[in-house]
Amino acid sequence: MSVLTRDEAQTRAQLLDVHRYRVDLDLTTGDETFESTSTVRFTARAAGDTFVExxxxxxxxxxxxxxxxxxxxxxxxxxxxxxxxxxxxxRVTATMRYSRTGEGMHRFTDPTDGESYVYTQLFMEDVQRVFAAFDQPDLKAVFEVAVTAPDDWTVLANGITERQPDGTWKAAPTPLLSTYFVCVAAGPWHSVRTEHAGLPFGIHCRRSLAPHLDADADEILAVTKACYDRYHEKFDEPYPFDSYDQAFVPEFNAGAMENPGLVTFRDEFVFRSAVTVTERQTRAMVIAHEMAHMWFGDLVTLRWWDDIWLNESFAEYMGYQTVNEACSDLFPDTWIDFGVTRKAWGYEADQRPSTHPVAPDPEAVPDTASALLNFDGISYAKGASALRQLVTWLGEKDFLAGINIHFKRHKFGNATLADFIDNLAAATDRDVHGWAEQWLRTTGVDTLTPRLDGEGLHWNLTVDRAGTRPHRISVGVYDRDPSGDLVLREHRELDVPQDAPAALTGPRPALVVLNDGDLTYTKLRFDEVSAESALRGLSRVPDPLTRAVVWNALRDQVRDGDLAPADHLAVAGAHLAEETELALVQGVLAFARHQIADRYGPADQRPAALATISGIARALLRRTEDGEAPGLRLTAVRAFVDSATTPDKIASWLDEGTVHGGPELDPELRWRILARLAVLGATDEAAIAAELERDPSATGREGAARCRAALPDPEAKAAAWSALFDSDDLSNYLFTATAQGFWQPEQADLVSEYVPRFYEAAVALGDRRGPAMAEAAGRYAFPAYAVDADSLALGERHLADTPMIPALRRKLVDQLDDLRRALKVREG
Known part of the structure; x- marks a missing residue:
């Protein structure tokens, strides 16, 4: 299949003016295929040759x-x-294939009740899997969609849908949309409907998840309404579509997709087991993120895929900021979780060979295949961080004024980065164009380090910068009181580079934290005194966002080889059991478990690392016995299970169906325990089959696949490998679950023979099944446990000598760089 090039898209956009699509889909013709007819009305501005996809x-x-x-x-x-x-x-009539990879028209049959569901995911170049189209973002048109579906199905689409007398479903014509925004979701949905601001709102899920959606419906709708109202306070343009539906769909590859009027979400956001408040907050942020796209992305759309960061960075920033503003009664400060989880994603992506500017040069995105590679931590997390710094530097009033100019000038049309910057510049006297060149057209992470000079009660603070970007930061200056607590003396706003050192009045501070408040995107280091205070007194820092900034600095030091992994674990052991901010506990434990224990620490120190993590979990369990912090307790239980080196305790929990002192085991915890028991060789196929009979849901099938692949048995490994690479029967989710179970550090000798087999198998899979499965293979089926020079050399040889599709190549570039970093950290 040919990918669309930027030059081809420009030529076609100059030739064509597309007016209207009529799309007729028949979903009643079987489980493998459906019928598609598209009728396209358009104008050719001149005689010429072109093509439809x-x-x-x-x-x-x-x-x-x-x-x-x-x-x-x-x-x-x-x-x-x-x-x-x-x-x-x-007019084009065709038979189309359903997908099991989350691309095009994905079909899923729920093992719980046998009901089937279909939905479209048409991003970038997948509309052509569903109907014939001029498939590029700047050929917007009106869409009329009609769907023939089984009698007991409901059909959702971008506009309000109604069942016609002949049994077909017809959706209201849309405003002008890009092709990749067309959406249909059909099946026997369970729906909760309401109205808000004069518009119909709905949330939808599979019937088998109905009790869980109903349990959370009030919260989901409250978040949706609060964000909708907040955006109407921020934006002059009203919501541009006729309804707002949110469908939680099975086996969805992304977190969500911003289809106008019909947002699709992965249905793991319909929680069927206990979750923490940060997980609920993440769901709220994704709701807010996708709603922001209704304006930035849907109302005003990129012209070509080099500007995809504009969509995602804006929605990422607005998602966190709007939940922080509109849902503060439900959730703590969202920026803590952003700093601990999302921002780390950006920092890591920006230090790999595959890094790219937030706003890449158009020539660097010559076709859709290369554009797909830019959906990463840079386009989301780094871009959102840059926008947050822009708001800090520009002021929110001027930022929103520029955004509203942008919406007014380009509504229902397409716009570029140049348009965006021009519109921001129209609202301020500041040099936005210069800022954009320094922040959006460059790569890499700056590093800021404080330097203190002086004596007695007079000290000067100089911020040394390794890098080129300007930063507006808040500096936290802390003293140690007699109890040992670190007490804020002052916050000082600084521009970096400085015109002159900042004068501090008072004794030498015990701790100086640059970027206190986390308003810019940079790595941090400490002066010698502050470093000692941070290591000894982290839990005595009063503000959780400041603690997040310090923890992030320590994480970066480990990754850069400036802090030994064992020392980071020692800090975690000393301070994490006293931490009250759930996002911090989750983030630090995740880094300790998956990076330090599994990759950065020497193999012979792994048992001690797991013991430290288990000790932190036990301390948190003791601390939460009173039931006052269920999220912390759940996090501790998960960490204890995942770090168990002997099976007795967690096996007893599984047998008894509860953790002593709570919680009772729900399906998620039962499968988590069983997976760890499988790794430890303390369960078998009979137990897995019994658990699957107890929980025959889609999630249960994934849990069983993960457990079976994790069994320390040659036959189990061979069966898992064959399922992954020798056939195309696994759906995207079952593939991921199987891959997650396969490689285990505890089973290094057992799986070593598969390491050299991975590359050829992954390349063949990518060629057969396309970019979504190739990306899944590179992410989940890569032998990340094998942190050794031979594994790195093997991967580098394949990368140099083996042709592969771009999605897999990009993932392997990243994986091998992470492996290279882990080796360097291990070597000290």
């Missing part, structure tokens, strides 16, 4: 202005068109 199982017919086209002319995914100047109508 389609990826059919069978192309039945195509007519241009009533004249038949030869179906045999379809070349890969392109049907050529020779046009005269003027109005045209193209």
């Amino acid at each position: 389609l990826k059919p199982a069978t192309l039945h017919s195509a007519t241009l202005d009533g004249a038949p086209l030869d179906p045999a002319a379809l070349d890969g995914n392109r049907l050529p068109l020779s046009l005269t100047e003027g109005e045209h109508e193209l």
